[in-house]
Amino acid sequence: MLLNGVVNTQECLEKMTAAFETAELFFGHGTDNAWDEACWLLETLARRHALPSLQLDTRLPPALVTEVARLATQRIETRKPLAYLLHEAWFCGLPFYVDERVLVPRSPFAELIDTRFETLIKTAPRRILDLCAGGGCIGIACALAFPEAEVVLADLSPDALAVARINVDKHGLGQRVQLVESDLFAAVTGKFDLIVSNPPYVSAEEYAGLPAEYLREPQLGLLTGNEGLEIPLRILQQAADFMTEAGLLLLETGATWPLLDAARPDLPFLWLDFAYGGEGICALTARDLRA
Numbered sequence: 001m002l003l004n005g006v007v008n009t010q011e012c013l014e015k016m017t018a019a020f021e022t023a024e025l026f027f028g029h030g031t032d033n034a035w036d037e038a039c040w041l042l043e044t045l046a047r048r049h050a051l052p053s054l055q056l057d058t059r060l061p062p063a064l065v066t067e068v069a070r071l072a073t074q075r076i077e078t079r080k081p082l083a084y085l086l087h088e089a090w091f092c093g094l095p096f097y098v099d100e101r102v103l104v105p106r107s108p109f110a111e112l113i114d115t116r117f118e119t120l121i122k123t124a125p126r127r128i129l130d131l132c133a134g135g136g137c138i139g140i141a142c143a144l145a146f147p148e149a150e151v152v153l154a155d156l157s158p159d160a161l162a163v164a165r166i167n168v169d170k171h172g173l174g175q176r177v178q179l180v181e182s183d184l185f186a187a188v189t190g191k192f193d194l195i196v197s198n199p200p201y202v203s204a205e206e207y208a209g210l211p212a213e214y215l216r217e218p219q220l221g222l223l224t225g226n227e228g229l230e231i232p233l234r235i236l237q238q239a240a241d242f243m244t245e246a247g248l249l250l251l252e253t254g255a256t257w258p259l260l261d262a263a264r265p266d267l268p269f270l271w272l273d274f275a276y277g278g279e280g281i282c283a284l285t286a287r288d289l290r291a
């Protein structure tokens with residue numbers, strides 16, 4: 001067993017970290033290094049074993065060590081992101097159910113939602129659309145940040161929407177958050193004060209070079225044609241029809257952003273800065289898009 005002889009927190013974390021590093025795992029789904037990944041795994045399982053606050057010298061129950069070892073071994077052997085093994089990911093300080101039907105939440109949108117988009121919007125949005133919502137983390141966090149708002153989560157994948165449904169129920173938002181199966185805006189109705197979207201924007205070339213962990217995620221959530229621009233460009237073409245007069249579109253395109261910027265020189269993109277990492281979210285008003 002991976003954690004043979006482990007008695008306390010420190011030994012557990014050190015052994016797991018060493019094993020993760022030896023296996024050359026990739027960290028990009030909630031952590032960026034082996035130690036943090038080990039802490040996340042142990043903390044989550046300890047919480048489930050009713051051991052919520054661990055010190056480095058806390059003695060761990062053998063049943064907990066066995067379960068941690070089992071998941072750490074699975075993490076190494078399958079290369080699945082840890083969130084899929086735990087069925088839990090955190091976004092905006094909120095827990096979300098995840099499995100392989102959706103991407104693991106990791107968008108810099110969290111930073112904007114935490115401040116309720118303070119530099120971008122003056123009045124609280126009444127209708128919000130999360131387009132390409134996946135498991136719903138962005139739209140659900142927006143619904144909780146704006147308790148008066150009605151929120152629509154739209155996605156092409158019924159599988160992703162099934163996960164979003166679990167999360168809507170988990171956060172008690174059934175009255176205010178609606179799910180729509182839709183190819184972008186095709187089945188969406190009405191106008192929105194705020195559209196937030198983290199769509200697929202990975203090119204075929206970039207996809208082919210991704211670490212194994214990303215290939216465990218649904219390809220539909222990452223890959224899109226035309227060098228990663230196909231879906232972002234379609235969103236830019238269609239969004240204005242679904243925005244109120246003072247509406248705002250916030251569109252994430254990650255590292256593809258310079259290509260999108262160059263592809264639409266007619267648009268006055270405002271590319272946002274992030275204190276905690278990430279890139280490639282632009283802000284465009286309905287007026288920008290209509291002009």
Ligand SMILES: C[S@@+](CC[C@H](N)C(=O)[O-])C[C@H]1O[C@@H](n2cnc3c(N)ncnc32)[C@H](O)[C@@H]1O
Binds near residue numbers: 220
């Ligand atoms: C990058 S994932 C984002 C998921 C979630 N918003 C997040 O930040 O974790 C993109 C999502 O877009 C969905 N998608 C792909 N093509 C789509 C389309 N044509 N119309 C609507 N949704 C689409 C995928 O099913 C996937 O859930």
